Amino acid sequence: MSDVALIGTGITRFGKALTIPLRALVEEAVTGALADAGVDAGDLQAAFCGNAIAGLITGQEMVRGQVALRSMGIQGIPVVNVENACATASTALHLACTAVASGQYDLVLVVGAEKMTHEDRRRPVLAVASALDVEADVDLDSPSPFMDVYAAKVREYLAHSEATVEDLARVVVKAQRLGALNPKAQYGGEVTVEQVLADPVISDPLTRSMCSPIGDGAAAVVVASVERAKALGIPQPVQVLASVLQSGSAPGSRDPAGVRSARLAYEHAGLGPEDLDVVELHDAAASSELTRYESLQLCGAGEGARLIRDGTTDLGGMLPVNTGGGLLARGHPIGATGSAQVVELCDQLRGRSGARQVAGARIALADNGGGWVGGDSAAECVHILAT
């Protein structure tokens, strides 16, 4: 896939924006991405629009992309509305990359956007729970049905690894510290392990700050063929070395989607975890950061805690992870997260990350998971990017 380039990115500030409509978030992110790429809305050949829960939050169940894009004059071209739970925007990016790689288009838009804030604060919690099989697996009486899934996985992980709840808190401490360096992040600041552990419990052992917050936001990426990027005179295109989408394995499989998608991405890119300079991964709960260190082969099985304890994945470490604060601090407007990760990595690869810049970053990986069906992720997307 070395013929696909990311040539412009845009992102809103993530946070709680009760009165800002979804289309305004989309407009801000897309306007930024187009300006960054130096292309006009009228130059776009197709748009892949990711949104997960507007149907339940705003009532716009259908044609979400067309409704949001029309104010910007993005019309006439093919528009596809894509959903894959929390991996929605990276699935949209995957479709865009494969379409450009095939020669079908050479300039397309990807936008992921989500509004989660609602006057009824229970509504987004139940909407997020629909990333499970709602007829089989959702406990409507739970404070957070989806975090119950993470909590069950955490408990098993803690029992079978060297990790402790203090390690989960260390992930939060890192996320919040890095989030403070990201002007687009929902949260960020100095917290201690003790403070994180003292937070109210959402689903044992996950405390509130170990769970990604409710929030709103949008992030957009302009995808082009390398040839088109050259013709446009893009000074710093980011090459897409791999774009992998997978769904979950059958129960009991030893090859879950997270492991399989990473393995395929390394194969497609022709490199390994040792080649990475910076990573964005799906820390919807703090524990996910540790387990994803393992599924991405950044360490061996059960060894995830070591990387957070010894600073390997902190800014300044060997392999900084979630430099923008991750889902825990940047925030997790679910349909926007996949593209927000890529915006962060493009900034890193283009040397635009300011106080959180990873010096000399050349190879980056984004890992975005979505939903939980039949004992595995419903969707897993891994992208490997390079300058």
Next chain:
Amino acid sequence: MSDVALIGTGITRFGKALTIPLRALVEEAVTGALADAGVDAGDLQAAFCGNAIAGLITGQEMVRGQVALRSMGIQGIPVVNVENACATASTALHLACTAVASGQYDLVLVVGAEKMTHEDRRRPVLAVASALDVEADVDLDSPSPFMDVYAAKVREYLAHSEATVEDLARVVVKAQRLGALNPKAQYGGEVTVEQVLADPVISDPLTRSMCSPIGDGAAAVVVASVERAKALGIPQPVQVLASVLQSGSAPGSRDPAGVRSARLAYEHAGLGPEDLDVVELHDAAASSELTRYESLQLCGAGEGARLIRDGTTDLGGMLPVNTGGGLLARGHPIGATGSAQVVELCDQLRGRSGARQVAGARIALADNGGGWVGGDSAAECVHILAT
């Protein structure tokens, strides 16, 4: 796109099935399509799943495809959930065809499925209205906000063409007569122009039988490369000559999505309307059949009524349209309609249509529209198929 073939189809009976879950509809259609193609679920390389309103009907807002497919052992492979209002399933087919044409996959599944029936009969009506811009254009007090859009278009069409309300009724008479020949159709039977006109008015001048009904159903298609189809020994693959997706033009444009998508499809296929043997078009309201005769260039502007009056588009006429009863009689479970049209056309091209067979059908066109945003269709898909 002559390297893409449709090698198996499956469809449920369309109708009101309050107690049958969405996943059971998907399972029936997919099982039928796999059996027809002679391939196993485990052979599939990807799945493109279309559903429009499950979020508002069943609460399964996310990962609808993964939830529905897991019971059949369809796991591990890339699964993409696609939505484009009433053009949802044909958008999924478009993605599948372009992915196969590019060489990314050579055996993929497309399934469109919808449950519209609900104990609260108002709920599907309001869900369908979300194919409009819900913040700008939906009158919640209307008996059918979406049919109001069609009714406004009908009134303008009647004022600027030779068509009359009797012609709208003639469309219904044909649809119901052909629907009676289709064992999968929701409705069908002999009705008269007078009976249609005497029906209760939904949105003036559209009477109830001029509006497609609420219903449930699913339709699936197995898409393969021509090479893979040959290797599988498929006796009657259907070739995809064109697969076009477009969105609406800006207000006031003289090139609306329906006209543009048809023109592009003819260009891509290298043929014209005079080459068609059988057509499925999007008669969500009876008037759409007449206006789509025109946008598909089956006749000149304002001449649509002539084709229904003189029997051109009836079974036995020069160019039979909606042989399975169309959306008016086969039914319109909105996320399933695009694939149901293709199932009907594959049956015609493979000589499997029994009492409604079009003798010697070789070239077929499916035209599927979705949503209404900013004065034009939000999505339009046209596929041209051939044996």
